[in-house]
Amino acid sequence: xxxxxxxxxxxxxxxxxxxxxxxxxxxxxxxxxxxxxxxxxxxxxxxxxxxxxxxxxxxxxxxxxxxxxxxxxxxxxxxxxxxxxxxxxxxxxxxxxxxxxxxxxxxxxxxxxxxxxxxxxxxxxxxxxxxxxxxxxxxxxxxxxxxxxxxxxxxxxxxxxxxxxxxxxxxxxxxxxxxxxxxxxxxxxxxxxxxxxxxxxxxxxxxxxxxxxxxxxxxxxxxxxxxxxxxxxxxxxxxxxxxxxxxxxxxxxxxxxxxxxxxxxxxxxxxxxxxxxxxxxxxxxxxxxxxxxxxxxxxxxxxxxxxxxxxxxxxxxxxxxxxxxxxxxxxxxxxxxxxxxxxxxxxxxxxxxxxxxxxxxxxxxxxxxxxxxxxxxxxxxxxxxxxxxxxxxxxxxxxxxxxxxxxxxxxxxxxxxxxxxxxxxxxxxxxxxxxxxxxxxxxxxxxxxxxxxxxxxxxxxxxxxxxxxxxxxxxxxxxxxxxxxxxxxxxxxxxxxxxxxxxxxxx
Amino acid sequence: xxxxxxxxxxxxxxxxxxxxxxxxxxxxxxxxxxxxxxxxxxxxxxxxxxxxxxxxxxxxxxxxxxxxxxxxxxxxxxxxxxxxxxxxxxxxxxxxxxxxxxxxxxxxxxxxxxxxxxxxxxxxxxxxxxxxxxxxxxxxxxxxxxxxxxx
Numbered sequence: 242x243x244x245x246x247x248x249x250x251x252x253x254x255x256x257x258x259x260x261x262x263x264x265x266x267x268x269x270x271x272x273x274x275x276x277x278x279x280x281x282x283x284x285x286x287x288x289x290x291x292x293x294x295x296x297x298x299x300x301x302x303x304x305x306x307x308x309x310x311x312x313x314x315x316x317x318x319x320x321x322x323x324x325x326x327x328x329x330x331x332x333x334x335x336x337x338x339x340x341x342x343x344x345x346x347x348x349x350x351x352x353x354x355x356x357x358x359x360x361x362x363x364x365x366x367x368x369x370x371x372x373x374x375x376x377x378x379x380x381x382x383x384x385x386x387x388x389x390x391x392x393x394x395x396x397x398x399x400x401x402x403x404x405x406x407x408x409x410x411x412x413x414x415x416x417x418x419x420x421x422x423x424x425x426x427x428x429x430x431x432x433x434x435x436x437x438x439x440x441x442x443x444x445x446x447x448x449x450x451x452x453x454x455x456x457x458x459x460x461x462x463x464x465x466x467x468x469x470x471x472x473x474x475x476x477x478x479x480x481x482x483x484x485x486x487x488x489x490x491x492x493x494x495x496x497x498x499x500x501x502x503x504x505x506x507x508x509x510x511x512x513x514x515x516x517x518x519x520x521x522x523x524x525x526x527x528x529x530x531x532x533x534x535x536x537x538x539x540x541x542x543x544x545x546x547x548x549x550x551x552x553x554x555x556x557x558x559x560x561x562x563x564x565x566x567x568x569x570x571x572x573x574x575x576x577x578x579x580x581x582x583x584x585x586x587x588x589x590x591x592x593x594x595x596x597x598x599x600x601x602x603x604x605x606x607x608x609x610x611x612x613x614x615x616x617x618x619x620x621x622x623x624x625x626x627x628x629x630x631x632x633x634x635x636x637x638x639x640x641x642x643x644x645x646x647x648x649x650x651x652x653x654x655x656x657x658x659x660x661x662x663x664x665x666x667x668x669x670x671x672x673x674x675x676x677x678x679x680x681x682x683x684x685x686x687x688x689x690x691x692x693x694x695x696x697x698x699x700x701x702x703x704x705x706x707x708x709x710x711x712x713x714x715x716x717x718x719x720x721x722x723x724x725x726x727x728x729x730x731x732x733x734x735x736x737x738x739x740x741x742x743x744x745x746x747x748x
Numbered sequence: 749x750x751x752x753x754x755x756x757x758x759x760x761x762x763x764x765x766x767x768x769x770x771x772x773x774x775x776x777x778x779x780x781x782x783x784x785x786x787x788x789x790x791x792x793x794x795x796x797x798x799x800x801x802x803x804x805x806x807x808x809x810x811x812x813x814x815x816x817x818x819x820x821x822x823x824x825x826x827x828x829x830x831x832x833x834x835x836x837x838x839x840x841x842x843x844x845x846x847x848x849x850x851x852x853x854x855x856x857x858x859x860x861x862x863x864x865x866x867x868x869x870x871x872x873x874x875x876x877x878x879x880x881x882x883x884x885x886x887x888x889x890x891x892x893x894x895x896x897x898x899x
Contacts, residue, residue, distance in 0.1 A: 273884075280889070288889055408807060412762065412800045418793050419769065426786035431776055433786050464831050465824030467862055630864035631873050634855050641835065642881060646891055651839055658832065665828075669820055670754055692784040700784075 243593060247370070250597030254303065255605055263300045264602060267307025268609045272617075274308070275315020276327045278452055279643015282312025283568040290576050298580040298595060303602030305576055309569050310362050310606040313512050313548050314614060317354040321347055321541070322624050323636050325456040329447065330512035330548040332678050333520040335455060336402065337533060337540025344536050348480030351621050353538050354545045355614030356487060357494055359607050361546035364498035365505065365553020366603040373557045379710075381562065383507055385697060386704050389690035390714035391507065392683045395514050397722040398521030400729070402675040404534060407726060409672045417680025418687070420445050427689045440652040449644040449657035450681055454674040456640040457661020462668065463633045480618055482538065490542040493523045501547035505554020511567030512548040512555070513682050517675075519547025525725040531732035553603060560584055560596065755808035762801035770794035827861075834858055846896035847885075851878040 254260050267289070274285035285308050293301025316331030321338035334354060341350040383391075396414065403410020423434045424444025435441040497519035504515040523543035524533040533540050555566025556573075563585035565571035577584050582592055589596055624632075644657035664674050698704035706712045769790055776786035807813060838854035845853070855874035864870055885891045 270888075274889075277884075284889075288891075408800065408803055412797070412804065415793055415797050415800060419790070419797070422773075422790050422793070426776070429786055431786045433773065433776060433790070461828045461831075464862065465821055465828045467827070468824070469821070628864065630859060630862045631869070633862065634858040635873075635877050637831070637835065637858065638851060638855060638877065638881065641838070642885070646885070649892065654839060658835070662832070669818065670758065688789045692788060695784050 243597075246593050247597050247600065250594075251601045251604075254299070254598050254601035260300060260303060260602070261605070261609070263296070263304040264307040264605050264609050265613070267304035267309075268311035268606055268613055271308035271311025271313075272315035272318070272610075272613060275312035275331075276318040277643065278319055278325045278327055278456055278639050279448055279646050281328050281448065281568075282309055283572055284646075285312050286569055286572045286576070290572070290579065293576065293580070298582070299598045299602070301580065302573075302576065302595070302599055303605070305573060306599065306602050307606040307609065309573070310358075310549065310552050310603070310610055311613070312569075313552055314355070314358040314362075314545070314610055316548075317358070317541075317545055318351060318621055321350045321354065322621060323632070324459040325636065325640065326451065328512075329451055329678070329682070330516045330551075331544075332451065332455065332513065332675065333402070333516040333544035333548075334541055336520065336544075336675065337536050337538075340534070340536035341538075341541065346536065347621070348618055349482060349538070350541050351618050352481045352615065353486075353490075353541045355611060355618065356482060357490075357497075357542040357545035358549040358614070359611040360494050361498045361501055361548070361550035362552055362607040362610065363604060364495075364546075365502045365550035366600065366607060367553070368502045368550075369553040369556050369560075369603065370600040373561045379506075381558075382710060384708075385690040385693035386708050386711040387714065388509065388686055389694055390705060390711040390718070391510070392686040392690065394714045394718035394721070395518060395683045396679065396687065397718045397725070398517050399676040399679055400722055400725045401521035401524045401530075401533075402517065402673065402679065404671065404673045405733070406671055407729070409670075410676045413667070413672050413674065414676035414680045417677035418684045420450070420677070421681060421684030421688070427685060428692055440650070445656060445660075445681075446647055446653055447681055448647045449653040450660055451678060452640050452644045453657040453660030454664045454677055456636070456643070457658060458664035458668055458674065460633060460637045460640060461661060461665040463629065463636075467629060467633065481615065486538055490539045493539050493543050494546045496526075497523065497543045497546035498550040501550030502554040504547075505551030505566050506557045507554075508558045508562075508564045508566055509686065510551075511569075512551040515551035515554070516544035516548040517679055517682075520544040521721070521725070525721060525728060529732065530725075530729050531736045549607075556599075556603070560588060560599070561586060752808045752811070752813045755813045756805050759801040759803075759805035759808065762804070763798050766794040766797040766801065769797075830861065831858060834861065842894045842896065844896045847893035848878050848882040850894075850896070851881065 270289065271282060271285055274280045275282055286305050289305060289308055293304060296304070313328060313330055316326050316328030317334045317338065319325050319327040320331040320334040321342050324335055324339040326332040326335055338350045338354065341347065399410055399414040400407055421444065423441055424432070425442060426433050432442055500519045500522060501515040504510050504518060505512065520540065520543045523539055524530045527533065527539065555570045558564045558566050559570040559574050563574065563583070565574050574584055582588060582595055640657070641654055644654045645651065647653060667674065694704050695702070705715055773787040773790040834854065834857055838850055841850040841853065852874050855877055856870055859870045859874065882893065885893050
């Protein structure tokens with residue numbers, strides 16, 4: 242680490258107003274793209290790359306980084322306001338953020354999401370700046386058993402996002418894993434459960450499934466209850482969280498930042514896994530796990546810190562090894578190549594004039610995102626005050642367009658509608674949708690790496706225990722499953738007893 | 749209302765689905781080095797789902813089912829189905845009229861169906877939304893949307 246070059250890069254990037262302008266364009270575009278369901282940060286970065294051809298490489302790259310960070314944050318805006326995650330990484334934010342929105346606290350929730358995203362993104366960027374080579378060495382040790390163990394650990398979070406019934410949460414999770422079986426088998430290429438349909442050869446696409454689970458189901462419920470649901474006016478005063486409120490969630494943010502950065506640094510994972518694991522851990526370790534899901538600030542802070550911390554983490558393997566941390570960094574890798582730079586170990590040696598400004602640009606993007614987010618909060622909060630009879634059709638339209646935009650396919654819109662109808666009934670019978678989403682994210686990773694590991698070990702399952710990193714994840718995963726189960730069960734029994742006691746008092 | 753009957757029905761349905769899945773994936777035979785073939789993981793999931801389905805049934809029989817918080821409103825359910833039908837009509841219209849025009853018609857019809865008062869508000873909201881979404885996709889994201897007779 243050459244500190245003189247680092248400080249010089251910070252000075253050049255942060256003190257040049259033109260750089261600030263490009264980062265602002267990137268962040269604002271990212272927030273818009275992230276807030277629109279169906280449009281992902283990956284798509285936004287890919288679409289913005291051609292605009293960087295005529296720019297100085299550093300300016301072009303920091304604009305793309307701004308879009309990356311803004312896009313991941315932007316998903317929380319629609320998750321909180323309309324209950325549809327703008328990006329997959331904001332799905333965990335719905336669990337408490339949307340509930341806060343329904344209580345008239347949308348502004349506060351967005352404020353918390355902004356501050357948490359800023360905190361997580363800054364921690365991730367700082368870790369990326371100072372610890373890239375060391376973290377990359379650990380990430381390089383991940384093989385199929387480690388990836389399976391990580392996915393097993395991630396699936397254990399299903400217990401914490403199961404809501405009132407862990408059994409029904411597990412059923413949802415297994416159902417989600419079954420959905421991932423549709424399409425080409427990842428190892429042999431054999432088409433499975435396609436029933437002769439060409440469109441299903443690629444499987445059920447993730448974004449339409451996400452929109453169906455969270456978007457259409459909310460829209461259908463909204464249309465069903467449009468005459469009976471009370472109108473909620475969003476509070477527009479005191480929407481920036483108070484200092485004592487931020488202090489109360491600070492410990493959670495620190496933990497989530499660490500979790501998010503680490504998970505982001507593992508190639509092939511991403512911000513969505515980071516968000517769920519952060520949320521799950523926050524709930525598991527909370528003194529009041531029963532309050533999660535009822536609209537609390539901690540339930541917004543944890544996933545938003547985790548997913549934005551993962552942006553910095555995902556850059557680590559991309560820059561140091563030339564291996565993308567997630568889908569967005571895969572596109573960013575392409576952008577670097579287009580501009581004539583080859584990511585990998587030699588990038589630090591041969592082009593420090595690009596690497597260090599990337600570090601500085603990432604941190605600048607967090608401050609710009611904080612400013613734009615806090616500045617736009619009142620405007621965002623007013624959206625909830627629009628008449629439901631106008632908003633519901635607009636959200637319906639966004640769901641249709643979002644599920645179409647991924648592959649320009651009406652088939653995807655149809656699949657999304659069907660999943661939406663199923664999710665609509667699931668909500669009524671207390672089957673949660675979040676485990677299905679977790680399963681869709683982790684299912685392919687679980688199956689591929691389980692089978693690869695067993696092939697490598699000639700069928701010996703001890704391979705997962707004899708490798709230290711894999712064993713660590715399995716043991717931590719089992720520990721988290723057991724402790725989460727007992728803590729949540731205990732908390733729910735306590736809550737049920739207090740409800741009965743209240744009823745007896747009234748009687 | 750306790751959902752005991754529904755839980756038993758869902759449990760039975762899940763068990764039937766899992767048995768069918770276990771049988772159906774048997775046709776995907778493992779080949780040579782891929783001894784853990786395409787049928788391996790689906791069979792594991794099918795077994796797990798049978799166990800969970802049985803758990804759901806036992807839970808319901810023992811009286812531990814959750815209470816259903818909200819009931820489905822029959823009139824609201826019909827309203828929802830009609831909205832889905834309007835959406836399907838919109839998808840067909842998109843290729844005929846073009847995205848922007850079909851979107852305006854879709855939003856206007858849906859807002860009218862949901863009894864939004866004020867025809868001018870409906871027209872303005874529908875038109876503004878259709879144009880903004882079309883503009884974002886056409887000029888900002890440069891994503892092609894279906895075109896028809898109009899735009």
